[in-house]
Every structure is written in C-alpha cells, then in structure tokens.
Amino acid sequence: TEYPFLAAPDRLIAIPAGKWRKLDEGVADGRLFPADLLARAYRKAAEGASRANALHYRDPRGSPRLRQEIASMLRRQRGLMVGAENICITRGSQMGVFLTARILIRPGDAVLVERLTYEPAVAAFRACGAKIVTVGLDEDGVDVADVERACRKHRVRAIFVTPHHQFPTTVSMRPERRLRLLELARQFAFAIIEDDYDHEFHFGAQPLLPMASYAPARVIYAGSMSKLLVPALRIGYIAAAPKVVDALAYQISLIDGMGNTVTEEAAAELLESGEVRRHVRKTAQIYARRRDAFARNLDSEMDRLIDYRLPDGGLAFWLQFKDMAALDRLEARAPEIGLSFASSHSYAAEEGTERGLRIGFASLTEEEAKEVLQALRSCAEP
Ligand SMILES: Cc1ncc(COP(=O)(O)O)c(C=O)c1O
Structure with missing residues (x-):
C-alpha cells in the first residue's frame, strides 16, 4: 500500500449510522431546540x-x-x-x-x-x-x-x-x-x-x-x-x-x-x-418524563434480560445484562435491523471488565423509546 506505516485505528470512536436508528449515550433532543x-x-x-x-x-x-x-x-x-x-x-x-x-x-x-x-x-x-x-x-x-x-x-x-x-x-x-x-x-x-x-x-x-x-x-x-x-x-x-x-x-x-x-x-x-437557562429548564421537565417512561418500558420489555438503576440525573441509562450471551446476541443482530449504538466493549478500559450498554433516553420520544426497547429485546432473545 502507499502508506505502509499508517496504522488503521482499531475501533472507530464515533458510533456508526444505523439504517433505521442510531442510539446515543445521552444527548439532548436536537428537535426540541428551536432553530429560529x-x-x-x-x-x-x-x-x-x-x-x-x-x-x-x-x-x-x-x-x-x-x-x-x-x-x-x-x-x-x-x-x-x-x-x-x-x-x-x-x-x-x-x-x-x-x-x-x-x-x-x-x-x-x-x-x-x-x-x-x-x-x-x-x-x-x-x-x-x-x-x-x-x-x-x-x-x-x-x-x-x-x-x-x-x-x-x-x-x-x-x-x-x-x-x-x-x-x-x-x-x-x-x-x-x-x-x-x-x-x-x-x-x-x-x-x-x-x-x-x-x-x-x-x-x-x-x-x-x-x-x-x-x-x-x-x-x-x-x-x-x-x-x-x-x-x-x-x-x-x-x-x-x-x-x-x-x-x-x-x-x-x-x-x-x-x-x-x-x-x-x-x-x-x-x-x-437567558435563552440557554430557559431552554434547559423547559427540556429538563420533558427529559424527566422521558426518563420515567423509559424505565417503565425497560420494566415491561427487558425485565428478564437486564438490571438497571434509575439515574437521578443525566440523559442515559446503564443497562447490565444478566446473561452475557443475550448481550452478545443483541450486539450481533442489531446491525441486521439497522440499529446502531456504542459497543459494550467500548466502556471497558481493560480486558475482562464487565460489559453493559449505555443508552440515551432523552433524544427519543416515549413511542420511539418503546419501539427501540422492543427491538433490543427481540435481538437479545434466543
Ligand atoms: C463523558 C463525555 N465527555 C465528553 C463528551 C463530549 O462532549 P463534546 O461534544 O463537548 O465534545 C461526551 C459526549 O457524549 C461525554 O459523554
């Protein structure tokens, strides 16, 4: 090759686009920020x-x-x-x-x-x-x-x-x-x-x-x-x-x-x-409701698969899988349905560390979150 000394990065840092949906690790909903x-x-x-x-x-x-x-x-x-x-x-x-x-x-x-x-x-x-x-x-x-x-x-x-x-x-x-x-x-x-x-x-x-x-x-x-x-x-x-x-x-x-x-x-x-303050105050209420709805959907859709604790702040949940085989199935199948998110391997700073998924809830409406969690569940099931 032309640049034999150029090492390719081992893993891309940015989350790849998903054909259907890309989940984030806790980002505000850009749709709520008024363009004008x-x-x-x-x-x-x-x-x-x-x-x-x-x-x-x-x-x-x-x-x-x-x-x-x-x-x-x-x-x-x-x-x-x-x-x-x-x-x-x-x-x-x-x-x-x-x-x-x-x-x-x-x-x-x-x-x-x-x-x-x-x-x-x-x-x-x-x-x-x-x-x-x-x-x-x-x-x-x-x-x-x-x-x-x-x-x-x-x-x-x-x-x-x-x-x-x-x-x-x-x-x-x-x-x-x-x-x-x-x-x-x-x-x-x-x-x-x-x-x-x-x-x-x-x-x-x-x-x-x-x-x-x-x-x-x-x-x-x-x-x-x-x-x-x-x-x-x-x-x-x-x-x-x-x-x-x-x-x-x-x-x-x-x-x-x-x-x-x-x-x-x-x-x-x-x-x-003061627009930043106003925007944050307004969206924080929306995110509080989305967090609670996300938790309810986790309970109904993924209760058998994961443990989580309700975050008292921030814009994401940390999902711990009861069975690593389910997490592996989920990560293998999600790309097939066009769903992308940060790899469970990305959080571990050393080999052998426990894995989980960090899923942002704030950028998803309640309906979107429900769809996503149903999709995650179906990918994880044997
Ligand atoms: C822990 C943490 N630090 C930094 C950042 C990056 O923020 P910025 O967009 O300001 O570079 C993020 C974004 O997701 C983050 O989760």
Whole structure:
C-alpha cells in the first residue's frame, strides 16, 4: 500500500449510522431546540462582530465575551471561583480533554481511569503517549484506595473522572471520595481532569458542586454546551489555572489558530439573554418524563434480560445484562435491523471488565423509546 506505516485505528470512536436508528449515550433532543432561536443568535452575532470589526484573527483562548459568560455561569450556578482568565474555549469538551492530555503528558506518564469509562478520553490520553492505568469503581464512585496504590506504583500525571454522573454507569461520586481524591492529588502531585459533561440534568435533589469548586488549583474542569444545546455547535471549554489556559491556547495556535468567532458570539448571546437557562429548564421537565417512561418500558420489555438503576440525573441509562450471551446476541443482530449504538466493549478500559450498554433516553420520544426497547429485546432473545 502507499502508506505502509499508517496504522488503521482499531475501533472507530464515533458510533456508526444505523439504517433505521442510531442510539446515543445521552444527548439532548436536537428537535426540541428551536432553530429560529439559533438563527437569531447567529444573525445578531454576525452583525455585532462585523460592526465591531471583530471578524479577524483573534485570541486563541476564545471570544472574550463568551469566556466572560461561561465564567459567570460557572460562578453563579456551579460554585467555581473563576474569571475569564480561567477559561479556554474549545471545539467541544473532547478537544479540551485532548489538549489537556497534550500539555500534561510526557512519555511514560500514567493516567488513571476507572475500569469503566469514556473511551474517547482514554483514546486521547493514549494518543498523547500516556500509559493507561485502571482503577476500581463502585456505586459510590472511584475506588480511592486503588488510586493510592496506583500512585505508589506509577508516575501518575492525571486522573480522568466524571464525578457528577459517572460515565457510563451514571453513579455520582460521594463527597468523602471526592475529598480523598483531592488529598491524593495534592500528595502525589497529579491533576484531576473533571469532565462535567451533563451538569444541568438532575431530576431529584440538587447535585453536588463540581470538584473544581473546592480545589481550583488541582482540577482541570472540562465543560460542554453539547448537552445544553446541541452537539453540532461544537462549543466546549476548559476552566483551569491561567497557566493551564495559556498552555492550551498555545496548542490551539498550532491546530486551528482560534475558534469560530460567529459561533462563539452566538453562544455568548444565548447565554447572556437567558435563552440557554430557559431552554434547559423547559427540556429538563420533558427529559424527566422521558426518563420515567423509559424505565417503565425497560420494566415491561427487558425485565428478564437486564438490571438497571434509575439515574437521578443525566440523559442515559446503564443497562447490565444478566446473561452475557443475550448481550452478545443483541450486539450481533442489531446491525441486521439497522440499529446502531456504542459497543459494550467500548466502556471497558481493560480486558475482562464487565460489559453493559449505555443508552440515551432523552433524544427519543416515549413511542420511539418503546419501539427501540422492543427491538433490543427481540435481538437479545434466543
Ligand atoms: C463523558 C463525555 N465527555 C465528553 C463528551 C463530549 O462532549 P463534546 O461534544 O463537548 O465534545 C461526551 C459526549 O457524549 C461525554 O459523554
């Protein structure tokens, strides 16, 4: 071949399209986001930026107005003590995680991840030369004793966690685990990469504040507007110490120089006008109903096949199969009916880890969810 040195990726990270339906791992329903709201915000952003002669090359850290708006949202709603100088805008939080890996990792450094975790983040760490070391996980979050053991054995540079709703299992990390993890981070001088990908969606009690709110110096906080609005905007951000922000900005200079000014100004417009808050408040009620209906459908369609716990927030269920043969049948047959979803193998950071499916419920109407669950059941049955 022409490029014999070019290794093909072993597994595609993006979920392939399904001829009938593609299930996600917890995404907002894009159909609920009014297109005219977005169009108006873009129009205003384009006109404003043009009038201000701001359509030139600019600061790689992102639109000053959007950085202010995000800092103010994080201060008011999530307890982070941050200003615009702590914010770097990225094209999605995935880019933020990748750039964080780029600046932190030297060859041979270890990055800790839970044994079930978010594959694109692991892949980004690996791509930057990290040695991935897995640690345990239970219904209270990461196994902190395991973290300590790993720190005594490896040169640990960072841990990747999703404390609000663990990806993929949806459990939240208990406060005492969070405090112990912060102590260990101080003792062994590693960074905590906190991916807070779906902070807004909780259906019961108020959620815990992010870890970054009590240890801004130790935590590199990755956030996203993908779940708030739609993934297609590609607006994510890192909140961290200014030194980290500047190092990320340098990487952005190497990649694409800067983000899309009009999109960033439009996002700032939506935040400033309160439209984001309104949209989230409205859709959260819809998602709460969809979550309950999804659970009822799971009980009626898949009770014999799976165990699950009702997620108290987030936009997805974690389905644990009672019999792995049923899961294998399901995964083998789903493509035949044009149904695609993330592979149960994608969550395991090491061989031999238990497998399950993470299915987003928010982007499906109740009728769609019922159809999907019936289809999943029929694929799983012998
Ligand atoms: C755990 C987690 N982190 C990050 C992301 C990526 O978000 P973004 O669209 O901001 O890159 C997702 C999206 O599904 C996610 O589930």
